[in-house]
Amino acid sequence: xxxxxxxxxxxxxxxxxxxxxxxxxxxxxxxxxxxxxxxxxxxxxxxxxxxxxxxxxxxxxxxxxxxxxxxxxxxxxxxxxxxxxxxxxxxxxxxxxxxxxxxxxxxxxxxxxxxxxxxxxxxxxxxxxxxxxxxxxxxxxxxxxxxxxxxxxxxxxxxxxxxxxxxxxxxxxxxxxxxxxxxxxxxxxxxxxxxxxxxxxxxxxxxxxxxxxxxxxxxxxxxxxxxxxxxxxxxxxxxxxxxxxxxxxxxxxxxxxxxxxxxxxxxxxxxxxxxxxxxxxxxxxxxxxxxxx
Amino acid sequence: xxxxxxxxxxxxxxxxxxxxxxxxxxxxxxxxxxxxxxxxxxxxxxxxxxxxxxxxxxxxxxxxxxxxxxxxxxxxxxxxxxxxxxxxxxxxxxxxxxxxxxxxxxxxxxxxxxxxxxxxxxxxxxxxxxxxxxxxxxxxxxxxxxxxxxxxxxxxxxxxxxxxxxxxxxxxxxxxxxxxxxxxxxxxxxxxxxxxxxxxxxxxxxxxxxxxxxxxxxxxxxxxxxxxxxxxxxxxxxxxxxxxxxxxxxxxxxxxxxxxxxxx
Numbered sequence: 142x143x144x145x146x147x148x149x150x151x152x153x154x155x156x157x158x159x160x161x162x163x164x165x166x167x168x169x170x171x172x173x174x175x176x177x178x179x180x181x182x183x184x185x186x187x188x189x190x191x192x193x194x195x196x197x198x199x200x201x202x203x204x205x206x207x208x209x210x211x212x213x214x215x216x217x218x219x220x221x222x223x224x225x226x227x228x229x230x231x232x233x234x235x236x237x238x239x240x241x242x243x244x245x246x247x248x249x250x251x252x253x254x255x256x257x258x259x260x261x262x263x264x265x266x267x268x269x270x271x272x273x274x275x276x277x278x279x280x281x282x283x284x285x286x287x288x289x290x291x292x293x294x295x296x297x298x299x300x301x302x303x304x305x306x307x308x309x310x311x312x313x314x315x316x317x318x319x320x321x322x323x324x325x326x327x328x329x330x331x332x333x334x335x336x337x338x339x340x341x342x343x344x345x346x347x348x349x350x351x352x353x354x355x356x357x358x359x360x361x362x363x364x365x366x367x368x369x370x371x372x373x374x375x376x377x378x379x380x381x382x383x384x385x386x387x388x389x390x391x392x393x394x395x396x397x398x399x400x401x402x403x404x405x406x407x408x409x410x411x412x413x414x415x416x417x418x419x420x421x422x423x424x425x426x427x428x429x430x431x432x433x434x
Numbered sequence: 435x436x437x438x439x440x441x442x443x444x445x446x447x448x449x450x451x452x453x454x455x456x457x458x459x460x461x462x463x464x465x466x467x468x469x470x471x472x473x474x475x476x477x478x479x480x481x482x483x484x485x486x487x488x489x490x491x492x493x494x495x496x497x498x499x500x501x502x503x504x505x506x507x508x509x510x511x512x513x514x515x516x517x518x519x520x521x522x523x524x525x526x527x528x529x530x531x532x533x534x535x536x537x538x539x540x541x542x543x544x545x546x547x548x549x550x551x552x553x554x555x556x557x558x559x560x561x562x563x564x565x566x567x568x569x570x571x572x573x574x575x576x577x578x579x580x581x582x583x584x585x586x587x588x589x590x591x592x593x594x595x596x597x598x599x600x601x602x603x604x605x606x607x608x609x610x611x612x613x614x615x616x617x618x619x620x621x622x623x624x625x626x627x628x629x630x631x632x633x634x635x636x637x638x639x640x641x642x643x644x645x646x647x648x649x650x651x652x653x654x655x656x657x658x659x660x661x662x663x664x665x666x667x668x669x670x671x672x673x674x675x676x677x678x679x680x681x682x683x684x685x686x687x688x689x690x691x692x693x694x695x696x697x698x
Binding site: 187190191192193194207208213214219221223224225226227228229230231234237238239241242243244282 | 437438440441444445448449450451514518519520522523524525526527528529530534694696697
């Protein structure tokens with residue numbers, strides 16, 4: 142199921158939370174929905190699901206708005222931070238209520254509880270659940286209808302490292318089954334090994350969209366040399382950007398390792414180390430969303 | 435809709451609210467029994483005894499005062515969706531928001547009727563039991579008493595509907611309880627002081643309640659105070675219809691305004 146977001150806009154009085162946001166989320170892949178806190182990720186997801194009425198624009202799931210889907214919870218599952226539980230219900234009660242509401246049956250409720258690890262605490266009152274357990278219960282509820290698309294708003298919040306690794310595997314499996322998975326996050330480490338695509342927003346506007354790999358931008362090369370100063374001067378004469386790191390180390394931009402080695406040989410400069418340096422997603426992200434850099 | 439009804443029922447049955455409701459119903463019925471056992475003639479100030487029509491009416495009327503209890507339970511139940519933020523998930527599963535409100539109104543009205551039947555049955559049983567223990571005959575014919583009890587049970591169902599609708603409209607438990615309580619105990623009585631309001635009293639919630647339960651203390655008291663003739667109350671079915679009308683207006687307003695608002 143393809144998700145198309147077109148021109149989504151939300152204004153609260155004079156404040157524009159989301160501005161003419163358009164992007165696609167393809168099936169069979171995990172798409173990271175990235176942006177700093179307050180960028181408008183949550184508002185966008187709420188508009189997509191009809192919880193918040195957009196000032197303008199639409200979000201279509203396989204060509205239909207969420208509220209117009211014949212069985213919304215069987216088409217799209219959503220894990221939202223703000224979704225709560227009745228404190229006097231057990232985790233199992235919560236699943237049973239919504240299994241009834243969507244006509245999925247008690248067997249399906251038990252199945253998703255097992256898939257998500259909720260069965261380990263199904264008899265516990267929701268008021269006594271940890272943040273990680275609440276996330277799992279929210280995920281289980283979203284999966285009740287075996288949906289073709291899954292929207293998750295900061296699902297890593299409150300998960301321990303083991304839980305994060307589990308969630309990553311789980312979401313990758315769901316995407317591998319051909320489902321559409323959109324995961325919002327402001328913690329890039331979380332999506333770096335999870336997402337295939339990325340949609341990056343800042344201050345409610347689209348910054349970048351495409352394969353996650355392309356966010357990284359060109360690699361730099363780290364060079365260690367006893368003649369670093371001379372090498373830097375030579376490269377600079379050719380218009381190549383060079384940053385000076387701790388004594389004897391240069392970061393060379395715009396050349397790959399082989400080109401750097403060839404340039405050094407041509408100048409008769411000895412190299413003690415030459416390393417391709419892929420920027421972290423964090424750096425790429427700061428570069429994209431920082432504005433000033 | 436059957437799925438939504440069954441989900442609401444599951445939701446209600448999974449909390450202890452139904453137990454509290456049952457205890458309140460049993461308790462309010464038992465309270466009438468206790469008062470019958472003490473006997474209105476021993477009240478302070480003394481009232482006519484069980485064997486008189488007035489004494490029996492007093493006890494039935496006291497049960498009529500407890501119609502608020504199921505309404506409050508209905509308000510608490512629907513406002514809990516907002517308080518505990520299950521509203522997000524509920525709306526995701528039923529994006530057309532009026533559908534789940536309709537399901538709640540239906541399920542809780544049914545629960546309110548059960549509450550009313552339990553409270554009335556216990557009160558009725560206790561009333562007859564107390565009379566038998568004391569060796570007196572109640573001051574009203576049996577079928578009249580049963581009819582009064584049935585009307586009270588029905589009023590409780592209608593009030594629960596009203597309570598759910600007010601909860602959906604006001605969304606905040608405390609606000610909803612304060613508004614409903616203040617209206618019945620303060621606002622309506624005060625309004626009656628304005629000349630002319632008396633004419634519309636039968637159509638106000640209190641007047642319609644009096645018509646439905648068959649107890650007319652307020653109307654009678656006003657007639658006593660003003661020396662004017664008591665307002666002519668509506669028939670019981672018409673009074674019930676007016677109350678259902680208020681509940682539906684509240685429900686429609688809830689669907690039109692709060693339910694359309696963004697869910698944060």
